[in-house]
Amino acid sequence: MKRATFTTLAILSLVTAIVAQVAQPLEDPAIEERMRNLTKQLRCPVCQSETVAESQAPLAQDLRREVREQIKAGKSDQEIMAYVSQRYTDFALYNPPVKTTTYLLWFGPFLLLLMGTVLLFRYVKRRRELIKVKPLTAEERRRAEKLLSEM
Amino acid sequence: MKKLVFIPLALFIGLVVFLFIGLRHDPREIPSPLINKAAPSFQLPQLHDPQKTLSAQDMRGKVWLLNFWGTWCIACREEHPWLLEYAKSNAVPIVGIDYKYSSDTSDERTAAMRMLAEVGNPYSLTVYDADGRVSIDYGVYGAPESFLIDKSGVIRFKQIGPITEDVWRDKIVPLARQLNQ
Numbered sequence: 001m002k003r004a005t006f007t008t009l010a011i012l013s014l015v016t017a018i019v020a021q022v023a024q025p026l027e028d029p030a031i032e033e034r035m036r037n038l039t040k041q042l043r044c045p046v047c048q049s050e051t052v053a054e055s056q057a058p059l060a061q062d063l064r065r066e067v068r069e070q071i072k073a074g075k076s077d078q079e080i081m082a083y084v085s086q087r088y089t090d091f092a093l094y095n096p097p098v099k100t101t102t103y104l105l106w107f108g109p110f111l112l113l114l115m116g117t118v119l120l121f122r123y124v125k126r127r128r129e130l131i132k133v134k135p136l137t138a139e140e141r142r143r144a145e146k147l148l149s150e151m
Numbered sequence: 152m153k154k155l156v157f158i159p160l161a162l163f164i165g166l167v168v169f170l171f172i173g174l175r176h177d178p179r180e181i182p183s184p185l186i187n188k189a190a191p192s193f194q195l196p197q198l199h200d201p202q203k204t205l206s207a208q209d210m211r212g213k214v215w216l217l218n219f220w221g222t223w224c225i226a227c228r229e230e231h232p233w234l235l236e237y238a239k240s241n242a243v244p245i246v247g248i249d250y251k252y253s254s255d256t257s258d259e260r261t262a263a264m265r266m267l268a269e270v271g272n273p274y275s276l277t278v279y280d281a282d283g284r285v286s287i288d289y290g291v292y293g294a295p296e297s298f299l300i301d302k303s304g305v306i307r308f309k310q311i312g313p314i315t316e317d318v319w320r321d322k323i324v325p326l327a328r329q330l331n332q
Contacts, residue, residue: 058252
C-alpha cells in the first residue's frame with residue numbers, strides 16, 4: 001500500500017514538472033486570444049499544412065511572438081496580416097484577398113460548376129430526344145408486318 | 152454522339168498535363184514578394200565583434216550577396232564548402248547573417264565562430280541575428296537563403312536552399328556582372 005502511494009506521488013510530481021515546463025509564461029489573456037485568432041488564419045511557411053497557431057516549428061513560434069508584439073504595439077488586424085503577407089506572400093494567408101492573381105482560386109470552382117451544369121443539361125436534353133415515342137410511318141409498319149409474317 | 156466519347160479522354164489528358172506541371176513545381180518554394188523591392192533595412196552586431204554593427208545601408212554602392220545561415224541548419228553546412236569556392240572567385244562579396252530562432256537556447260554565436268574557424272570563412276563579414284527578427288523581415292523560412300542585392304539596395308534575385316553550382320554559374324555570376332556595369 002505504502003509503495004503504491006509512493007509510486008502515485010512520484011508520477012504526480014513528474015507530471016507537474018513536465019506541465020510546468022511546457023506551460024508558457026503568463027501573458028495577457030485578451031492579447032493571447034487575439035493572437036490565437038490571427039495566427040489561426042496564417043499558414044506556417046515551414047510546415048505548410050499547419051496554421052501558425054498550432055505549429056511547433058521554431059519559425060511559427062517566432063511568428064506568434066511577432067504577432068503578439070504587434071498587438072501590444074496597437075496594430076490593427078489588417079496591419080498585422082499585411083505585415084505577414086508582405087514577407088511571406090498571400091500564400092501565408094488561409095483567406096487570401098480577391099485580386100487578379102487569385103481570381104482562378106476564388107472563382108475557378110464556380111466556373112467548373114457552371115461548365116458541369118451546362119454539360120449535364122445538354123446531355124439530358126439529348127437523352128430526352130432519344131426516348132421520345134415516335135409513331136411508325138406507313139412504310140415502317142409495312143416492313144414490320146412483313147418481317148413478322150416471315151417468322 | 153460519337154464526339155462525346157472523346158470528352159473523358161480530353162479531360163484525362165488535361166488532368167495529366169496539370170499533374171505534370173505539379174511534378175515540376177516545388178510546393179515548398181514560396182515566391183518572394185521582395186524581388187525588385189528594396190532590401191529590408193537592418194542593423195546588426197557583427198559576429199566576431201559585437202561592438203561593431205553592419206547595416207544594409209552600409210552596403211550601398213555595392214552589388215552583394217546576403218546569405219542567411221546557422222550552425223543548426225544542415226543544408227547550410229552542405230552549402231558552406233561551396234560558398235568557400237564561390238568566395239574565391241571574388242564575383243560578389245558575401246555577407247552572412249547567422250541567425251537562430253528564439254526557441255533555440257544554445258550559444259549560436261560561439262558555435263558559429265567555431266565553425267567558421269574550423270572549416271573556413273567565405274563571408275566578407277558576418278552579422279548575428281540573435282532572435283531571428285531580420286530573417287522574418289526577409290521572409291526566410293528555409294535556410295540557407297540568399298539574396299543578391301544591387302548598388303541601390305534593391306533585391307534582384309533570391310535563392311531558397313543551397314546555392315548550387317548551376318545557380319551560381321548561370322544566375323548569380325552573370326547577374327552580378329550585369330549589375331556591376
